[in-house]
Amino acid sequence: MRAFAELLDRLSFTASRHAKLVLVRDYLQTTPDPDRGWGLAALTGALSFEAAKPAFIRKAVEARVDPALFALSYDYVGDLAETVALIWPTTEAGAEELSLSQVVEALRAASRSQVQRLLETWLDRLDANGRWALLKLMTGALRVGVSARLAKQAAADMAGVPVGEVEEIWHALTPPYEPLFAWLEGRGPRPDPQGAGRFRPVMLAQPVDEAADFPKLDPADYVAEWKWDGIRIQAVSEGGVRRLFTRTGEDISATFPDVVALLDTEAVIDGELLVMRQGRAASFGDLQQRLNRKSVDAKLMGAYPAGVRAYDLLAEGEEDLRALPFMDRRMRLEALIHRIGSDRLDLSPLEPFDSWETLAALRADPPEGEARIAEGLMLKRRSSVYEAGRPKGPWFKWKRDPHLVDAVLMYAQRGHGKRSSYYSDFTFGVWSGEALTPVGKSYFGFTDEELLALDRFVREHTVERFGPVRAVRADAGFGLVLEIAFEGLQRSTRHKSGVAMRFPRINRIRWDKPAAEADRLEMLEAMLPP
Structure with missing residues (x-):
C-alpha cells in the first residue's frame, strides 16, 4: 500500500504528462504482482467496490472525531479523503505493512456490514498518506490527472511496445493483469485478444x-x-x-x-x-x-x-x-x-x-x-x-466555434485534489426579469493566476453559506461577469431556467463589465432547437 500511496501523492503534485508517464511506468516496473495489477486497475477505472460507500467513511470518522470538528474541517479542506486522512487519530497499532492486494481482496469479498470495521482497522494501521490513498481507492475518485490511456501507455513503455498492442488485448484481460505483465516482461506469450463480441480499440482524431x-x-x-x-x-x-x-x-x-x-x-x-x-x-x-x-x-x-x-x-x-x-x-x-x-x-x-x-x-x-x-x-x-x-x-x-454568453457568478464551491483549498467550482446565471437565474456550472477554463483571483473574489464577497457552497453578491449594482463558452443548449425540466448547457467553460473573466449588462435568459431560449 505504501508504494501505491507514494505514487498517488507524487502524481497529484505533478503537472507534466511525461513525468506522470515515467512515475506510472516506474511503479509498474518495481512493484510486484499482484499489487501493480490492482494499481493499474485503479488508474484505468477498472476497479470498484459495491459495498464501499462514502457514508461508511463519514460514519467511521464521526465515531472517532467530534462531528462538529469534522464538519468544520471538511468545509475548509473540501475533499473527504484528504480531510479524513489528516484528522484521523494516530494510534500505536504497530501492525505489519498492509499490501494493496490485501485491501482489494478484502473489499471485494466484504459485505456492507463488514466494510466499516475493515476501514477503521486499516485507517489505524496507515499513516496520513496511506489513509488518503486508501480512501481514494475505496471511493474511486483518484483525481490525480492520469487517464486510462496514459496508464496503458506506461505499461506498454515497460517493454517498448506500441500502446495499440496493449489496447488490442486490454478487453480480453481482467485485473490484476498478470498475463499482461508476463508478456511485457518476456515471461509469457502475448494474451490472445480474439473472442466473439470483443471490443476493438478506437481510432480518434x-x-x-x-x-x-x-x-x-x-x-x-x-x-x-x-x-x-x-x-x-x-x-x-x-x-x-x-x-x-x-x-x-x-x-x-x-x-x-x-x-x-x-x-x-x-x-x-x-x-x-x-x-x-x-x-x-x-x-x-x-x-x-x-x-x-x-x-x-x-x-x-x-x-x-x-x-x-x-x-x-x-x-x-x-x-x-x-x-x-x-x-x-x-x-x-x-x-x-x-x-x-x-x-x-x-x-x-x-x-x-x-x-x-x-x-x-x-x-x-x-x-x-x-x-x-x-x-x-x-x-x-x-x-x-x-x-x-x-x-x-x-x-x-x-x-464549430463555441457559443458565448456573459453570465454573472452566483455560487462557488471548493474543488478537489490540488484545488481543495480554493473555490474553483462556479455556478453562474443570466437575467430573467429583475433576478438572476442559474444556467450552468463550470470548473475549468481559467489559469492558476485567475483561480487565485476568483477565489479571492468569492471570499471577499460571500453573502451567504449553504454547507460547502458560498453565495456571492450578485445583483444589478454589483457582480462578477464571466464570459462562458459552450457547445450547445438543450431544454431541461430539471433546471429552473429550463435550459442546460453542453460543455460550459469559463472563456474570459469580464472584470470590466457591469453585472447589469450580462445576458438575459431570452437570448438563450432563442438558441434552443425547435
Whole structure:
C-alpha cells in the first residue's frame, strides 16, 4: 500500500504528462504482482467496490472525531479523503505493512456490514498518506490527472511496445493483469485478444489547427463528414454475440436493447449513437434521456428511439478490415448499410468540397436540417488505415466555434485534489426579469493566476453559506461577469431556467463589465432547437 500511496501523492503534485508517464511506468516496473495489477486497475477505472460507500467513511470518522470538528474541517479542506486522512487519530497499532492486494481482496469479498470495521482497522494501521490513498481507492475518485490511456501507455513503455498492442488485448484481460505483465516482461506469450463480441480499440482524431495544418494538407486527399452530437460507439455482431460498446470499451448493451436488436449482420461498426426519428438525428438532450440507465422500458424506447449513424466498418464476417484504406472500408460499409435497410442504422454522409475555404463556409453555415445540430466536421484521409489511439495526420476534428454568453457568478464551491483549498467550482446565471437565474456550472477554463483571483473574489464577497457552497453578491449594482463558452443548449425540466448547457467553460473573466449588462435568459431560449 505504501508504494501505491507514494505514487498517488507524487502524481497529484505533478503537472507534466511525461513525468506522470515515467512515475506510472516506474511503479509498474518495481512493484510486484499482484499489487501493480490492482494499481493499474485503479488508474484505468477498472476497479470498484459495491459495498464501499462514502457514508461508511463519514460514519467511521464521526465515531472517532467530534462531528462538529469534522464538519468544520471538511468545509475548509473540501475533499473527504484528504480531510479524513489528516484528522484521523494516530494510534500505536504497530501492525505489519498492509499490501494493496490485501485491501482489494478484502473489499471485494466484504459485505456492507463488514466494510466499516475493515476501514477503521486499516485507517489505524496507515499513516496520513496511506489513509488518503486508501480512501481514494475505496471511493474511486483518484483525481490525480492520469487517464486510462496514459496508464496503458506506461505499461506498454515497460517493454517498448506500441500502446495499440496493449489496447488490442486490454478487453480480453481482467485485473490484476498478470498475463499482461508476463508478456511485457518476456515471461509469457502475448494474451490472445480474439473472442466473439470483443471490443476493438478506437481510432480518434486530432483537433485541426487551421493556420498550421491546412497549408500542409491537400483537400483532395481528404473526405469530410459531420461530427454528430451523440456518443461514439462500436456495434459488434459476431459469432452469435451482439454488443454495444462506448469508445472506452464500456458495454452498454443492456441500456440499448433496441439498438442491439438491429445488429443482425456479422460485422463491427464504428459510429455515433443518436436518438433517431424517421431517419433524422435528434439533439443530444434527447439521447441523455437514455444514457446512464441500468434498464429501459418500452415506453422510454418508444419516446426516445435510439439508433446508429455509421462512420466506419472494422470487420465483416470473419475478415478484419482495419488495415484497408478508409475509402475501401467506406465502400464496404455503404453496401452493408444498404443491405440492412433500417432507418435507425444509417450512413453518415460525406460532404463534397474542393477547397478548405469551401469547407470553412459549410462549417460556419450548415444547411437546414440535421447538420444544424452537428458539433462540426470530421476530416479523414482517404488512404488512412484504422489504427488505435490518436495518430497525427490521418483524421482531424474541426469543431464549430463555441457559443458565448456573459453570465454573472452566483455560487462557488471548493474543488478537489490540488484545488481543495480554493473555490474553483462556479455556478453562474443570466437575467430573467429583475433576478438572476442559474444556467450552468463550470470548473475549468481559467489559469492558476485567475483561480487565485476568483477565489479571492468569492471570499471577499460571500453573502451567504449553504454547507460547502458560498453565495456571492450578485445583483444589478454589483457582480462578477464571466464570459462562458459552450457547445450547445438543450431544454431541461430539471433546471429552473429550463435550459442546460453542453460543455460550459469559463472563456474570459469580464472584470470590466457591469453585472447589469450580462445576458438575459431570452437570448438563450432563442438558441434552443425547435
